[in-house]
Every structure is written in C-alpha cells, then in structure tokens.
Amino acid sequence: MAKLEATSGRALRGKCYCGAVCYTVADEFLYAMNCHCSDCRRTTGSAFKPFAGIERVKLGVTEGQDKLQIFGEADGNNTHCRLCGSLLYSVVRDGAFVHVAMGTLVDDPTIRPTKHIFVGSKAPWFNITDDLPQFEGHAAAAKPADG
Numbered sequence: 001m002a003k004l005e006a007t008s009g010r011a012l013r014g015k016c017y018c019g020a021v022c023y024t025v026a027d028e029f030l031y032a033m034n035c036h037c038s039d040c041r042r043t044t045g046s047a048f049k050p051f052a053g054i055e056r057v058k059l060g061v062t063e064g065q066d067k068l069q070i071f072g073e074a075d076g077n078n079t080h081c082r083l084c085g086s087l088l089y090s091v092v093r094d095g096a097f098v099h100v101a102m103g104t105l106v107d108d109p110t111i112r113p114t115k116h117i118f119v120g121s122k123a124p125w126f127n128i129t130d131d132l133p134q135f136e137g138h139a140a141a142a143k144p145a146d147g
Contacts, residue, residue: 012107014100016081016088021064023088025100029054029111032102033139034132036122043078043087044101047126050113051099056091059098115139 010027029052040049061068069082075095080087090099102109116128120136128134 012105012109014088014104014106016064016084016086016104018081018084018086020067020083021061021081021086021088023059023061025054025060025098025105026058027107027110028058029100029109032109032111032113034113034116035118036116036126037118038121040118041123043080044103047123048116049087050102051090052102052109052111052113053092053097053099056096056098059089059100 011024012027013022013024015022032050032052034048034050036048040051041047043049064081067082068088069080069085071078071080072091075091077091078087079089079091086104087101088104089101091097092099102113113132115132116122116134117139118137119128119134122128133139
C-alpha cells in the first residue's frame with residue numbers, strides 16, 4: 001500500500017480486531033454507504049458493511065504489512081488481517097480507490113453513510129429503520145428502492 005498522501009492534514013487511525021494491522025487514512029472520504037450485498041455480509045459477518053471511499057494513495061498501512069491477507073487481485077480485492085480475519089478495506093475501481101470498513105476506524109471520521117445499497121439482496125432478517133435512501137443495487141446505476 002502506498003504511503004499516506006493527505007491534503008487535509010487530519011489523519012484517522014484504524015486497526016484490525018487483534019491489533020496486528022494498523023493503518024492511517026486521510027479524513028477526506030468522498031462518499032460513505034451501507035452495503036447490503038451478500039459479499040459484504042459474508043466478509044463482515046453482519047447485516048451490512050458501512051464503508052467510506054477514498055483514493056488509494058490516502059491510506060497507508062503503518063503496522064503489520066506482513067500480516068495482510070488479500071483475497072483477489074492487486075487492483076480489486078478484500079484486504080483482511082490474516083491473524084484475526086478482520087476486513088480492513090477493499091481495493092476497488094481498478095485499484096484507484098479503497099473502501100474502508102468503517103468499523104475498523106479508531107478515530108471518528110467527519111463523513112457518515114448517506115445511503116443503503118444492494119438492499120435487493122439484504123438479509124431478510126434485518127430491517128432498515130433509518131431514513132437514508134435505499135437502492136436495489138449500486139446507487140450509481142439504480143433508482144431508489146421503495147423502502
């Protein structure tokens with residue numbers, strides 16, 4: 001992972017469950033969403049994955065680089081701690097961006113999720129109870145879902 005390139009001056013800390021992998025990321029997220037797709041549910045073990053997107057160069061692993069477990073390719077993957085299994089981030093959009101799993105952030109980011117995506121495949125046992133817009137698939141390519 002590249003060295004952190006922050007322009008705002010504020011960096012957030014993040015880490016896995018066991019603390020073997022630590023990272024910093026600029027508090028300059030461009031978007032944040034709650035993803036309900038089956039892949040996000042499986043990688044997190046929860047009803048959905050809250051994530052925040054940012055340019056890949058704005059995240060740097062500060063400890064435990066050798067403890068990373070990468071599922072996928074260099075330009076598209078899910079990156080976990082190989083010791084505890086925590087999903088830390090996903091490399092997306094041809095390797096240019098990362099989707100940081102917000103639950104791994106130690107510090108409070110300024111951004112909050114603004115929508116729910118892939119609610120068409122959400123867990124049937126989970127009810128969305130907030131007023132955020134809901135999208136059947138990806139928000140960039142879909143109309144809001146009834147919900």
